[in-house]
Amino acid sequence: MNQRAERRVALLRGINVGRATRIAMADLRACTEAAGCREVSTVLATGNVVLTDPRPPAELRSVLEAAFATRFSYNAVVQVLSRAELDSAASSYPFATLDEHHDYLVFADHPEVTERVVEAMAVAIDAEGTEAVAAGPGCVFWRVPRGATLTSAAAAVLDTPDVRQHLTTRNLNTVRRILAVG
Numbered sequence: 001m002n003q004r005a006e007r008r009v010a011l012l013r014g015i016n017v018g019r020a021t022r023i024a025m026a027d028l029r030a031c032t033e034a035a036g037c038r039e040v041s042t043v044l045a046t047g048n049v050v051l052t053d054p055r056p057p058a059e060l061r062s063v064l065e066a067a068f069a070t071r072f073s074y075n076a077v078v079q080v081l082s083r084a085e086l087d088s089a090a091s092s093y094p095f096a097t098l099d100e101h102h103d104y105l106v107f108a109d110h111p112e113v114t115e116r117v118v119e120a121m122a123v124a125i126d127a128e129g130t131e132a133v134a135a136g137p138g139c140v141f142w143r144v145p146r147g148a149t150l151t152s153a154a155a156a157v158l159d160t161p162d163v164r165q166h167l168t169t170r171n172l173n174t175v176r177r178i179l180a181v182g
Contacts, residue, residue, distance in 0.1 A: 083182070104171055
């Protein structure tokens, strides 16, 4: 049974950030195309791939993780979302944008991971501060003061061994740029 090709977004975890795996976007596009995807575009240099593909998200994720791991020699973790899912998450962001803060969407590959992460982050934040966390559709919404993205107690939740490999984080502005690609 042939499925209709759909616009999807593949979010790679841990590339081109700090000392992490360095991958040229032209190479990432070529590898994605070699995996059978069409109309492939990348957004910024942090592992955001917009593509067209008919495969179910779980199958596409497996194919892309294997292709990226083989081609780039790293433990690829990929979140695959439909464009509609990404749009729903971005348009549902519940917090006011504050100066000197970052607005993030943390995507998880399992609903139970999302639930655990949002609960643990909510406990970790200072209720009197401006940092905020909430559950979103397939993601965790997180507002954090600039300079605290890697050091806040809530950020530490994202780096625990039991959830780290299930998550990838994107700034809300980056998500909007991905959506603009189409």
